[in-house]
Amino acid sequence: MEKEKVMEKFKTVDVKYVGIGVLIAILLYFIVDYIVAKREDKIYYGVLEMDKINVSSEIPGKIEVLYVDDxxxxxxxxxxxxxxxxxxxxxxxxxxxxxxxxxxxxxxx
Structure with missing residues (x-):
C-alpha cells in the first residue's frame, strides 16, 4: 500500500516537472527565435499582381507617346x-x- 502511495505521489510530481520543463523549453525556443530574427534581414520573394493601379504625373499635359502596353x-x-x-x-x-x-x-x- 505504501509503495502504491509513493508511486502515485512520484507520478504526480513527475507530471508537474515535465509540464514545467516543456513550458520552459517553449519559452526558450521563442526567445532564441526572436533574438536570431532581430539579427537577420528578412527578404521575401514573390510576384505582385494587380488589376488596377493609379499613375499620376508631376506636370499636367496630354500623353504624346505611350512607352508600355497593358x-x-x-x-x-x-x-x-x-x-x-x-x-x-x-x-x-x-x-x-x-x-x-x-x-x-x-x-x-
Missing part, C-alpha cells in the same frame, strides 16, 4: 509616357518675359 513589367522610375509639354513651355517663357519686364521696371525706379 501587362508589361515595369520598374520604379521607368518612363511610362511622354507628355506634350508645349503648353508648359509657353507658360515658362511667359513667366520669364514677365520677370524681365518686372526687373526692368524695378531698375527704372
Amino acid at each position: 501587362g508589361y513589367v515595369v520598374k520604379k522610375g521607368q518612363e511610362l509616357v511622354a507628355i506634350d509639354d508645349k503648353e508648359n513651355r509657353l507658360k515658362v517663357e511667359n513667366s520669364e518675359i514677365n520677370l524681365k519686364s518686372s526687373e526692368n521696371q524695378l531698375q527704372k525706379l
Whole structure:
C-alpha cells in the first residue's frame, strides 16, 4: 500500500516537472527565435499582381507617346509616357518675359 502511495505521489510530481520543463523549453525556443530574427534581414520573394493601379504625373499635359502596353513589367522610375509639354513651355517663357519686364521696371525706379 505504501509503495502504491509513493508511486502515485512520484507520478504526480513527475507530471508537474515535465509540464514545467516543456513550458520552459517553449519559452526558450521563442526567445532564441526572436533574438536570431532581430539579427537577420528578412527578404521575401514573390510576384505582385494587380488589376488596377493609379499613375499620376508631376506636370499636367496630354500623353504624346505611350512607352508600355497593358501587362508589361515595369520598374520604379521607368518612363511610362511622354507628355506634350508645349503648353508648359509657353507658360515658362511667359513667366520669364514677365520677370524681365518686372526687373526692368524695378531698375527704372
